[in-house]
Amino acid sequence: MREGPDIARIASLIGDPARANMLNALMGGTALTASELALEAGVSLPTASSHLSKLMDGGLLTLASQGRHRYYGLASPQVAGMIEAIIGVAEAVGPKRVRPGPRDAAMRVARVCYDHLAGEQAVAMLDRLVDRKLLLREENEIRLSPSGASHFSALGIETDSKSRRPVCRACLDWSVRRSHLAGTLGAAILDKIIAENWARREKDSRAVVFSPNGRQAFERVFLC
Amino acid sequence: MREGPDIARIASLIGDPARANMLNALMGGTALTASELALEAGVSLPTASSHLSKLMDGGLLTLASQGRHRYYGLASPQVAGMIEAIIGVAEAVGPKRVRPGPRDAAMRVARVCYDHLAGEQAVAMLDRLVDRKLLLREENEIRLSPSGASHFSALGIETDSKSRRPVCRACLDWSVRRSHLAGTLGAAILDKIIAENWARREKDSRAVVFSPNGRQAFERVFLC
DNA sequence: GGAATGCTTCGATAAGGATCGAACTATGCG
DNA sequence: CGCATAGTTCGATCCTTATCGAAGCATTCC
Incomplete structure (x- = not known):
């Protein structure tokens, strides 16, 4: 009790x-x-x-x-x-809100989850990375494959875990009901997206809005 | 906001x-x-x-x-x-809970859960009964095997379900975090434990305290 | 030093809600 | 039908806690 x-x-x-x-x-x-x-x-x-x-x-x-x-x-x-x-x-x-405003739609597509990307884009990305065997997934465990390590390294993304924090972790997405990528790698990818100016953070919101060119670049790199 | x-x-x-x-x-x-x-x-x-x-x-x-x-x-x-x-x-x-007092220790070992036995003893009992194939377990479903029926019958425990209540049911144990046996059979076993005077109910508590002899008898019968 | 800013602590108030006994409804048993 | 069991609703009580104004620290700037 x-x-x-x-x-x-x-x-x-x-x-x-x-x-x-x-x-x-x-x-x-x-x-x-x-x-x-x-x-x-x-x-x-x-x-x-x-x-x-x-x-x-x-x-x-x-x-x-x-x-x-x-x-x-x-x-x-x-x-x-x-x-x-x-x-x-x-x-x-929750009480289904009358109509999901445009901001909600944007949130559904891509948003910040603590320090990494969440939303449809992020879920699709994890799926794709697993398909390409850059990440190896077993249930809720995600590991980096050797080819994945060199792939991210080539993109200028560090994949050494200096801290105790895991490189890869599955994080459940509330809008899609499936997992996206968290951990230091997830954080590094979000950093790159912002640094490359592919997307900008919506003011006072968790939404992440891609520019047309940025979306193309993101898809080319992470969605194959 | x-x-x-x-x-x-x-x-x-x-x-x-x-x-x-x-x-x-x-x-x-x-x-x-x-x-x-x-x-x-x-x-x-x-x-x-x-x-x-x-x-x-x-x-x-x-x-x-x-x-x-x-x-x-x-x-x-x-x-x-x-x-x-x-x-x-x-x-x-969680700030590690305060030191568990003696009553808590007793509760951990054996206590009443509604009308059946819970705690380490009860969890061990269910494990043992399944091992001995007296009960058949599939996930959270528990059924009585033919040998189990005659076994309990020999002990003077009725296993006919007169009411709509199931004979066997798995009940999650909060102290051990595993299941123990509920249902009419679980209730009947607790009845027997009390009737045989193997244990007594602690006053104003859910704790069930076995006597030395009672514990031996219980282990002989239910823990093989 | 004194003024300004950022934040916390204190004290009083007010509102929410957890609780139980008693009464009530519903189902089952004979 | 009468009785027993399972469960909900109601009403009153009592305790927790969210809240803000005022005052108190701490840091920085001039």
Whole structure:
């Protein structure tokens, strides 16, 4: 009864609308200050501060102090994955919104998931990389193949795992209900997409919008 | 404050300890009745009923009515996956629970789960009964084998299902995270354990404490 | 130093919701 | 029909917690 991991504690942290909005905003991957998060959540600064310290206590956030600025970010990809999973359920059972606006359509196609790409494009990319045997997939395990290593290296993408973080990880996509690529490789690919100017981040949103040329380039490189 | 899927609504449903316990109990995949869930959550029946209707409204549960029994189950594998994700985070950040007291230790070993035995002893028993082919197990389905029927009959345990209630049912054990035996057979075995005076119920607790002789007898009969 | 900015803590208030007993409905049993 | 079991609804209580204003720290800039 009161055994096992305390999932109620974690869930109740996310269960407050103000905190949920903050976490949602942080799903974009960039760390934000308390003021920015207060604005995002629509609460006063003291209220936001209180929420943030609770999220910190709960282990859901990390804090990077830089002078008088304090940047809050999601604690780990695992936390991001959990939030994605909750979003997925909320989408599935939630009151179907009258009509999905254009922003939603863009989100469905491509968006940022913490630090990597998600959405239809990302799911298609993982499928393709597996088809081409650049990645080897077994259930939820994804590994880099030798040919994959040289392939990404040729693209200027580092695939050595310096940290403890895995190079490849499967992350469930709420809009497509299938996995896309996370891990350091997933993050590096998103970096490249932005660096090459193939796409830009939509302001105040997780949506990632490809330019016509950028989409072609992306498809040529990652969708064969 | 962007609009999006209402993750706070979903998370707050899981954020109540009673509801979290219920969902945890349902993670085994078998549907449970309101009474069973009330016991599992440690709340009264009216309280459980209120929680269950909230979970239903939230789309997290499905309901199968069979006569006067109402079996609640998780709405989908997607919901189960979300809960798994939350468990994962809770495990990762969870401040290792306070030291388990002696009562908790006893509960871990053996306790009552509604009307049958749960805990390490019960899990071991089910394993053993399956090994001995007295019970046939396929995933979460458990059936009585012909040899099992005569075996239990010889022990004075009735195995005819007079009611609609199944003879055998798998019930997920929260302390061991594996299944133990429920259903009328599980209930009958617990009855026998108490009737033979092998063990007594701890007062005001679900713990079941075996006497030294009782434990030997139990092991001789059920653990081979 | 003093002023300005970023953020946290404190205190009071208010609202939400978890809880249970009692009463009520529904199904099954004889 | 009468009784027992399973479950829900209602009403009252009580506790948690979200909220903001005011005040308090901390850092930076001039």
